[in-house]
Amino acid sequence: MPWSPEQFSSAVLARIEEHRNTPVTGVPFFDGLMTGEIDALIGSFADAPEVHHPVRGRIKGASAFARFVTDTTTWMAERNVTVEDVNFIVTPAGGVEEFVLHLDGETGRIELPLALAANLDEDGRMIELRIYFSSWPLTGGHAVRPPLLQPDPDVHGPDVVGDYQRALAAGDVEAAVATFERDGCVREPAGGAYTHRGTAELRALYELFFSNGGGIPLEHCAVTDDGRACALEYNVVAWGRTELPPEAGIAVYVRGDSGKLAAARIYDDTDPPLSRH
Incomplete structure (x- = not known):
């Protein structure tokens, strides 16, 4: 995921397998780009390439896609980017990859959490690819990102993911915290420095999140779930009492052995109407 191994030369696949020390069943995003x-x-x-990027917008067609690849690899070289794998979710209908990019910033190294989601056809080829990250680590600001997908009333988070979504929408601190394992964690879009772990830190986080007079209702658009982890693509439409223009995002929820959440990682660019963000 997302690139099809059979499309690549045997020499390239051998290098990737040697680098990863494992047989290649799908070529990860950045491995393929490079x-x-x-x-x-x-x-x-499956057809003409179609990619949705937080900065570049909609990239459609072979020529535009080739330019995107060249520009991206050039940027990676200029910023001395290294790629840290975080998680992969693969199902017959789609896949989600998570990474952290480590790159040169103006005052030192910074990290950029990034997720991508792809719809797959019955042959396992991509229909479209959606990339998610916050601009905060790069610019210190937020950019409103219009929806990439429309809400689907038939999309619901299963089991504990659904419990969490209901608590989030209701603004119920204790119910939200109760969906996590004792040492569970939430990572905000801004990166590892904004990770909250354990019951006390999670309670403080959700008290802050719900301090604007209510919860955070999301429009649910698509779910990719392999039983171990669940990725939910959504639109943020309100934060407490504040209505927001619909903004695209994705979150990945990892189940622990207990069935509760071991981790939640968020990828959007919403500017919370709070005193600290």
Whole structure:
């Protein structure tokens, strides 16, 4: 996920397998970009490439996609980017990858959490690819990102993920905290420095989150779930008493052995109407 291994040369696949010390069943996003095999990347799409990027917007067609790949790999070289794998979710209908990019900033190294989601056709090729990250680590500000998907009334978070969503919408601090394991954690979009772990830190986080007169209702758009982790693509439409223009995001919820949440990682660019964000 997301690139199809059969599209790449045997030499490239051998290098990736050697680097990862495991057989390749799907070529990860950044591994594929760095191969330089544009035709293999394009061939991984069911039709013309279509990518939705937080900065570049909608990238449609082979020529635009090739420019995007060149610009991205150039930027990665200029900013001395290293890629940390976080998690992969793969199902027959779609996949989600999570990474942390470590790169040069104006005052030192910074980290940029990034997630991407893809719809797959019955042959396992991508229909479209959606990339999510917050601009906060890069610019110190937020950018409103219009919806990429429409709300689907048939999309619901299963089991503990659904419990969490109901608590989030209701602004119920104790119910939200109760969905996590004792040492569970939440990472905000801004990165690892904004990780909250354990019951006390989570309670303080949700007291802050719900301090604007209510909860955070989300429009649910798509779910990718392999039983171990669940990725929910959504639109933020309000934060407490404050209505917001619909903004696209994704969150990944990892289940622990207890069935409760071991981790939640958020990827959006919402500017919370709070005194601290």
